[in-house]
Amino acid sequence: MTGATRNTDPVRLGIIGTGLAVEKLHWPALKRMTGQFQVTAFSNRGRANAEHFASYSGTPMDAFVADYQDLLRRDDVDAVLISLPIPLNYPVTKDALDAGKHVICEKPTGANATESDAFVKLDGQYPGQTVLIAENWFYRDDLRFTRSLLDDGAIGRVHLASWRNVGQLVPREGEFSSTPWRQDAEYVGGPHLDGGVHFIAQMRLLCGDAKHIAAETQDANSIFAGPSDMTLNINFVSGAFG
Template identity: 30%
Template sequence: MKHRIGIVGCGGIANQKHFPALKNAADRVELVAFCDLIRERAENAAKEFGAPDAKIYVDYHELLKDESIEIVYVLTPNVAHCPISVAAFEAGKHVLCEKPMAASVEDAEKMMEAWKKSGKMFTIGYQNRFRADSQTMKRMCDDGEMGEIYYAQAHALRRRGVPTWGVFTDKSQQGGGPLIDIGTHSLDLTLWLMDNYEPASVTGVTFDKLGKTLQPKDQGNFLGTWDPDTYEVEDAAFGFVTMKDGSLITLDATWILNSTEERCASSYLCGTKAGAELTGVGGSNNQKLYLNKVMGGKQVKIDVDTSAGGVDFFDGDSAEPKDLECKTWLDAIEGKGELVVKPEQAFVVTKILDAIYKSAETGKQIVF
């Protein structure tokens, strides 16, 4: 029996990640309902990815009335994550919600409460955990090869990378800019690798020097020009996160910064036995894992090649992160494995991001 899935939000992340992954899992799932405020987008998605009798909605409440739908994907702008997810739990559905969990910690708390009452499965779309380099680094951390990790850097640094589609620069829809959009991935990776989800205090700073002032001829944005008159979010955000055990995480998240380098979905870890860096820049061919340790009395930097095969003609599990994310989610629902991205973990990510914004706004340290 295939899982019957309803989709709420048929925009970029649905088409770029979730629809292709679900199509590759066609032997396990059936997409039976599509909802979007722009009806044409839902119709197009249904034609390409849906079951023959897939239904179209513009109101997610109507989709949730279908008792045959078992799983709901919430793939909307950030501020809509909370009301849709809460309603889905109340309707008795499993929920996969795109990152971040919510636009505010208050909304995230409502989602956690609804999930716990529902008894259903819940995960957040942090697909960078499923990269080959991330998986390798996680195993090394869990095996103690890094020792105690007491300092980390979470990087989501773009020199010019403003998304020029959708509502990314609309604060009322997204809740923020690069921090909540891409900083969330780097922070999630870093917390997960450290296996540390107990922040003690947060200090944050945001800047809006360029997004609201740079004219098209001066932007140099590889994703096309943006309108400075409708740019409502930060250019860059920086966080200083002290954990209860005394360890420290620094976080940078930028769409626009006059920097000489770029690091996206990147994490740099320093432990008592070794150090490591997940570069995370660009596609899978550009993602690198480097180790720093002492060997033969010398400090060395090791380039870890995670693509090396184990035997002739076999390269191991070569699935894309989006496919592994989908498989892990379905396996967990079927009782065949554990979730990799747990709600409690994603909640802490939102808690820290929210604190960085509040600290930047008030000029004060946020203490938990």
């Protein structure tokens, strides 16, 4: 459009929660996007974690606030990255939107179905504000390429899909499995609500929305709360089975 200008200033980002996900996932990405994002504030309940973040990111401790509500009141924060234990995802996201901030929030959308439904509805309740769930598998190049082949009709459509994931869920120092809130989960589904949403994102990207779901679970892990094993059968709207 004639006369239109594009704002090239970086987004002023506040980070709420500076734990393992920020250190291992988000900060490495933010380092590569210094022209797009500038961290102007960060919040964490524990000062030690905050000081650790400041040390590896080079962000001054002057930008630290202990209470995330104080971060949300700052005028130098356009958007927030929320990286907190699962039960905090929905309430903190709503607080951020109420404060007029754009939101990038770690998956999943809530600690239970009620919260997740409420989270999805937030997108239509705050016109002009962006709400994004950081589900990285939905943006994987290989899955997007496969989706494009399906859309183009190059490989037909999905009739039957099978996924199998087997892993060892044991605490390891410095790894996500060592996080106390994951071991004593205050949310339904245990590890399936945490890591399992990646596989759901993959299934939905390639097969579409689910029409009917049936599942069986068992709890065979004495360390982590919630079911450790799950068998899931899905009928998709597209006609595919998985």
